[in-house]
Amino acid sequence: MSLLLVLTLCGCGGRGNSDLLEARLREQEDNIFALQRDLKESHQALETARHQTEAMQKQLVKASNGTLLPEQTKALYQVTGVKVNSLLTGGVDLDNQQGDELWTTLITPHDADGETVKLPADMELELVDLSQTGANRRVGIWNFNSQEVRSHWYSGFAGSGFRFELPWQRQPSNEDLTLVVRMKSQDGRIFNTQAPLKISQVDQPQKSKVAQASREQLTPVEPARISFEEQTGVVIEEDENPFEPIPTDDVQQEEAGDDSPFRVIQE
Incomplete structure (x- = not known):
């Protein structure tokens, strides 16, 4: 009796596991069919977007009047910002003297990963001196179109x-300047950035103000008087005259006691 009960329970359990497995398989098949349908729709949408992109690129190249090449339209949508290379930004000295005659910078458009994107665009470079106010604040501004860039x-x-x-x-009247960069892409987007710029300032000699005095303000100076009157001088007696000739006997004694090989031999 007990053996029959065990076999019956095992049979029921086996049929239950089989039904559960079949249900899971049907659910996975439905998921696969749904994913395949979504993938097909995504491929169709991607193909449509590709055709639209090609059409927009052709229109963009035509509207740019040759300033944008067809292969650059892809790079146009990759640009997400612009940066200044600090290693190649600063003053330029041409004569090896105090002061920089030029200034230089390297502007780099980049994508979302920070990689360089070679995309010519309209650029505006402005140098400002933050220590100044009003019109003296701007040191200069330079504008370049995409062809020049x-x-x-x-x-x-x-x-x-x-x-x-x-x-x-x-x-510039200051060595510490600020470079402001504005880049406008062909699709109308504007990217801004700024960076410090260090230069060597040219020495500007200060003009000294010399007061001009009138002839009436000048006081004549009395010339020095030269006296030709004979004045009695005080004679200082010295114990030894440095210019007194040395006796000949003393010289001969010194030469006799001198062992120098360069002494003069008396005949």
Whole structure:
């Protein structure tokens, strides 16, 4: 009786596990079908987006009037910011004397990962002196369109980007300046950044103010009087005259006692 009960319970348990396994398999099949349907829809959406992107790129190249190449339209959407290379930013000395005659900088557009993106764009570079006020605050401002920026591309050991080497518009009165960069991409986005710029200031000699005195204010100086009157001088007797000739006998005695090989031999 007990054996029959055990077999019956085992059979019921086996049928229950089989039904549970079949239910899970049907659920996984439904999930696979749903994922395949979503994947197919994603492929269709991606293909549609690709065609739209190609059409927009063609329109963008046409609207840029040749300033943007077709292969650069992809880089246009990769740019997320702009940065200043501090290693290649500062003053430039041309004559090996005190003071910098030029200033230079390297501007680098970058993507979300910080990688360099070679994308010419309109740029505005402004140098300001934060220690000044009013109109003296701006040292200079330089504007470049995308075609001009393209010719400034630089790639070297210290970095890559658009390098500029420019003369002063106004001689700075301070060695610590601030560079403000504004870049406008072809799709209308604007990227801003700023960085410190250290230079060597040119020495400017200060003009001394000399007071001009009138002839009436000048007091004539009495000339020195030269007296030709004979004055009695005081004679100081010295124990030994340094100019008195030395006796010949003393010289001969000194020469006789001198063992120098260069002495004069008397005949």
